[in-house]
Structures are given as structure tokens and as C-alpha cells.
Amino acid sequence: MLAQQLKILAGRTAAPWLYLGEAPDADLLIVREPGLDLATGSGLRAQAGSRPSRSGDLHLEWPPRMFALLELLLDAEKRLKVRSASQACAAEQLADLKQDGWLDIGGQRIVLQPRQDRLQASVASLDELLDLLQSSQLDLAAALHLDLPPGNGDAEPFQASLKSVIWALALRSGVQAGRNWNAQSLLFRLSAWPHFDEWAVSPPLLRLAAFYTRQPASIASGCRLAGADEATVRGFLLGCELCQVGVTMNYDKTPPAAPEHVTPPAGGLLQRLRERLGIGFGRKR
Structure with a gap:
């Protein structure tokens, strides 16, 4: 409920x-x-x-x-x-966007259409767009224009799916994003793979996707498996959450294993060796 x-x-x-x-x-x-x-x-x-x-x-x-x-x-x-929405990272703010609109950041125009999963911008590349979105303290709710931009944004040189941009921003955000996830006890699982045919991909991300779709696992386990730092794993999981890649989270309820107590064998080295070889000691007088 x-x-x-x-x-x-x-x-x-x-x-x-x-x-x-x-x-x-x-x-x-x-x-x-x-x-x-x-x-x-x-x-x-x-x-x-x-x-x-x-x-x-x-x-x-x-x-x-x-x-x-x-x-x-x-x-x-x-x-x-x-933290308020104005303090959340750019990836989180874009993922929460429900209305179409456009931004003017540093004289560059960015047209956002979440209903169509579409983004157009007057930039030359994805890296330039990401730098632009992360260069300032973006307050999307305050800066978003809800009217149509001049020319309706159809002629902008850069066009991509909005989720692919959110994914790329999340990968950059890493530990700086507003998620206080416990690296040891919080377990993550994916019910689907990210859309690597459309979104940024690398060998560590492929290993993480395969790992988290097989079993629930912690952030620390993901770091060990992929050979990646914690920021990479957190950015990957944040991107999966914001782009709705079937993320479930549960705390590990397995009690810690009690340390095994081994009773040291009695007697000295010579006695243990005799017992192992089946040689009995002489009868005590």
C-alpha cells in the first residue's frame, strides 16, 4: 500500500x-x-x-x-x-520533467520534449551539451520556458533522445548525485538491460549490467566485479533508476556469519605427529 x-x-x-x-x-x-x-x-x-x-x-x-x-x-x-529540486543534479531534474519546454543557458538553446523522449540543442556534440548542463546550478523549474521557442527547435544541430542525455549525465554525476545509498548493505537488481544501442556504453558498464541482472548485489560488489571505482558504479545505478531500467532495491537481511572457532589441538608437535602416524606413547609409569 x-x-x-x-x-x-x-x-x-x-x-x-x-x-x-x-x-x-x-x-x-x-x-x-x-x-x-x-x-x-x-x-x-x-x-x-x-x-x-x-x-x-x-x-x-x-x-x-x-x-x-x-x-x-x-x-x-x-x-x-x-535538498530541493533546484539543488538536485541535472540528471535528476531532467528525469523529473513532465512538461515540454526550452532552456536558454549561456546563449545556447535546449529544447526538451519528455513526452516524445526528445531533446534538441544548439550545440555541436553530446559532450558540449553535458558541459553546458553541468556548468551552472541548474534550476529547471525556474528556468524552463513553456512557450514554443523560435523556429520550434527543429533546426537545432544536435538531436538525441532525452533519456540518452539523462543517462550520460548520471554517469558523470556518480557520488555527487543526491543518493545516500549504503555501499555495503543496500542490494540492487535490474530486471532489464539499459538501452546500450542508444545510450553510452563501455566494458565496465556491460559487466555491471550483466552482474546486476543476474542477482541482487551491493555497490561494493559491483566495484569488485567490474574493476571500477565507486563513482562509476553509483553513476550506472543512478542512470538505471532515472531511466526506469527496472531497478529494485532491498536491504541485505542476511545476518553476519559468526567467526569460526577452531580449538587448537592439545599437546606439542611431536605428540600430534605421533597421533597422525598412529604411534602410541609408552605407558606412563
């Missing part, structure tokens, strides 16, 4: 909220049992149903209504000081 409601509320909060199930170290932990004492790390705790008994806890009616959940998320964002 919560997962479906969060999908409906997407775009109405400063940052996307993702349902992670039983994850005590999540940013917001919703507790339904009164008096249940769970550690939430640096996150917040909300009491569902009954009124909270601890100072600082939030409250959520149960079953949750859509607007009550939205109010809870907005309150949580204020307390967590979540």
Missing part, C-alpha cells in the same frame, strides 16, 4: 521517496506497534495509528490516507533538510 502511494506522490516532494520494507537505517521508519523501540540511526521515526510516545517522533494515521502521507513526507523533509 505504501509503495503504491509513494509512486502516486512522485514529484510532489523535494526528493523521491522509496519504500524499502524493513530497513531500520532508512531516512524515515514507520512503526505500527505502540511502544516498539527500534533504532533508526540518523533517520526519523513515525508512529502509525496511535499517538507517538517519544518527543520528536512524527505521527501517521493508519491506514494512511494519501494527503496525510504527503504531509508526513514534507514534514520529514524539513527535519532531514532534504
Whole structure:
């Protein structure tokens, strides 16, 4: 129920909220049992149903209504000081875009058509476009023109799918993007391959796609498999999430293995050697 409601509320909060199930170290932990004492790390705790008994806890009616959940998320964002959309990276802002429009950045025009997955720009190459989008603190909501640009943008020299640009920006963003993913305990899985026939590709990205479509795995595991740094793996996973490549995330609930205790054999080296060879000691007197 919560997962479906969060999908409906997407775009109405400063940052996307993702349902992670039983994850005590999540940013917001919703507790339904009164008096249940769970550690939430640096996150917040909300009491569902009954009124909270601890100072600082939030409250959520149960079953949750859509607007009550939205109010809870907005309150949580204020307390967590979540970054606003204007502070999100360019890839995240473009992925959240719902309306057609155009930008003027440094005298260069960029026409955005998310409904058609299309982008046109007065630049010569993809690298020039990426540099332009990352060169300034882009506030897409404030800078987007909703009227038609002169000439309707059809004559712009650079044209590409919007998702291919979002993908390339995400690969560049890496650890600088607004995702606080735990590199060890958060497991990722892909249900599909990225569109490498249209999007940027490299051998490490191919290895990562093959790895994460086979099994749930952490960021740290992806680094070891692909021989890539953490920024590359995070950028790849961010691109998959923003371009909707069937990303699922769950925390690893496997308890850590207890260290194996080996009892050292009794006796000295000569006694152990005799026992292995089947030679008994003389009878004690």
C-alpha cells in the first residue's frame, strides 16, 4: 500500500521517496506497534495509528490516507533538510520533467520534449551539451520556458533522445548525485538491460549490467566485479533508476556469519605427529 502511494506522490516532494520494507537505517521508519523501540540511526521515526510516545517522533494515521502521507513526507523533509529540486543534479531534474519546454543557458538553446523522449540543442556534440548542463546550478523549474521557442527547435544541430542525455549525465554525476545509498548493505537488481544501442556504453558498464541482472548485489560488489571505482558504479545505478531500467532495491537481511572457532589441538608437535602416524606413547609409569 505504501509503495503504491509513494509512486502516486512522485514529484510532489523535494526528493523521491522509496519504500524499502524493513530497513531500520532508512531516512524515515514507520512503526505500527505502540511502544516498539527500534533504532533508526540518523533517520526519523513515525508512529502509525496511535499517538507517538517519544518527543520528536512524527505521527501517521493508519491506514494512511494519501494527503496525510504527503504531509508526513514534507514534514520529514524539513527535519532531514532534504535538498530541493533546484539543488538536485541535472540528471535528476531532467528525469523529473513532465512538461515540454526550452532552456536558454549561456546563449545556447535546449529544447526538451519528455513526452516524445526528445531533446534538441544548439550545440555541436553530446559532450558540449553535458558541459553546458553541468556548468551552472541548474534550476529547471525556474528556468524552463513553456512557450514554443523560435523556429520550434527543429533546426537545432544536435538531436538525441532525452533519456540518452539523462543517462550520460548520471554517469558523470556518480557520488555527487543526491543518493545516500549504503555501499555495503543496500542490494540492487535490474530486471532489464539499459538501452546500450542508444545510450553510452563501455566494458565496465556491460559487466555491471550483466552482474546486476543476474542477482541482487551491493555497490561494493559491483566495484569488485567490474574493476571500477565507486563513482562509476553509483553513476550506472543512478542512470538505471532515472531511466526506469527496472531497478529494485532491498536491504541485505542476511545476518553476519559468526567467526569460526577452531580449538587448537592439545599437546606439542611431536605428540600430534605421533597421533597422525598412529604411534602410541609408552605407558606412563
